[in-house]
Amino acid sequence: LVWLLVLSLSWLGPALGSEEKEAEVVAEEEEDKVLSDELEEEDGVLVLHEHNFARALSEHQLLLVEFYAPWCGHCQQLAPAFAQAATTLRNESSPAWLGKVDAMAQTALASEFGITSYPTLKLFRDGNRTHPLAYTGRMDAEGIVRWMQRRVGPSAMLLQDTDTAATFITSQDLAVVGFFKDLGGEAAQVFYEVASEMVDLPFGVAQEAELFQEYGLLTDTVCLFKKFDERRTDFPMDKAQGLDVAKLTHQLRVHSLKLVMEFTNETTNEIFNAKIPHHMILFLNKSSSAQLALQDGFQAAAGTFRGEVLFVVVDVTGYGAEVLPFFGMTPADAPTLCLVKMENNRKYRMDQDSFSDVAIRTFIQAVLDGKVK
Structure with missing residues (x-):
């Protein structure tokens, strides 16, 4: 329970x-023994x-x-x-x-x-x-x-040629590669710092001109390679501002998630650690083919709000059944769409007349603009 x-x-x-230690709690005295x-x-x-x-x-x-x-x-x-x-x-x-x-x-x-x-x-x-x-x-x-x-060891693997880079990228579902012309420069050091903290992602680093050419790059760039959605996301370095640890970390967190996440035991940490301010949730019964088809419009709408709204599918007959009471729902209420503001946990239930991508985008934008109470 x-x-x-x-x-x-x-x-x-x-x-x-x-668990916070209360000020009143006092430590027990050490036993009288020589250590x-x-x-x-x-x-x-x-x-x-x-x-x-x-x-x-x-x-x-x-x-x-x-x-x-x-x-x-x-x-x-x-x-x-x-x-x-x-x-x-x-x-x-x-x-x-x-x-x-x-x-x-x-x-x-x-x-x-x-x-x-x-x-x-x-x-x-x-x-x-x-x-x-x-x-x-x-x-x-x-x-x-x-x-x-x-x-x-090193927080990022050094990729010295096209074969090594290709193997590193294709052997994993997600891979981050920093392309830097100067591995001793400030930008590369920021990249190494990010890599040392984001231990759930594999990081590689490349300096060779042939690798810049192989991946169509002219300037220092951090690339996120993935085997889903858009397959690759580039974060070119701003020459004036350089790389920022917090910003790059957040970008990688956001873009390493699928556009639409299913709420499971395995994905719970990913969903909440991304710290995306809004969650758009589709509650459905995965045993219903008609309800499964609703995911098409949901998926189509997701890209518009990447980084601001995380799209999540909750199976009301599976793992997600445990959170239904928090939303005042039962499995019979599926399919339902609900937007949650993570800052204050305010919930906005969408009118169920349409589950099209246009309707979903319109609803979300209205909530973000403060037009839905």
Whole structure:
């Protein structure tokens, strides 16, 4: 029931965050025992405290540390995934290690690193204790492993010839390639920074003139290659403004989504992480061929509002059935079209007289213009 409630609240904005430590909560006193600087492990994860923390930093080039509280539900859920990620990295002979700190017992460490919510993950590199990097990846084993792998090696693969580039692009559903005439320049460095954070996308980088020619480019450009919709989207670099980390990240997030997304367990994170301000939702019964045909007009309208409105299909008899109560609907209400403003969760139900692309575009534009109350 708890899971169903969480899923039903997805369109309230996925604001499920870490459990905040109340100011009144006080840490239990440490047991009276002498701790050495020996490094011990639990399920492949280093158990860290104030006596061995410095040693762990000195011995491990990359150390991702989880600061947790024993009473924290999110921490308890993360524990098996964190251990699995540690095992995977160990099996790959990676220089990246994982460690954990009981912030309730190790109050000095928690205070030093400003820990106020749990779990908090921080990456320590090359023994640097003063400037740890906040973890920004997914809270599952695969997400942790990918995030760490991007920090072990280059964040983007160097593509040196047409064959290598073609293989890189065609072997994956999505691939990002930055074409830069100067790989040491500022634009390329911004690209590498974006690549290090967007660990769910493969990144390549190219400098050779033959590759610029092969892909019809004259100036520095970031290209997103995909095996759906328009197949390729180019983001030419503005010579005056250069590349911006936040802007490029958002553009890649938006354009890596299909024009029309189906709401499933696998796509939920993608849908909400894109942070598109409006969602246009088509509720339908996928077992009905007549209702399935309504997707044609829905798909045709989607391109007009890319980046501003995300088009989502919800199967009322499948995974999407769990969110129907949030919209005050039952499966019998399908087919239905509804626009949601993500900022305030306001919902606008479209008149069901027509599901044509023209009608859908007209309705959306009217809502965006403030003409629909």
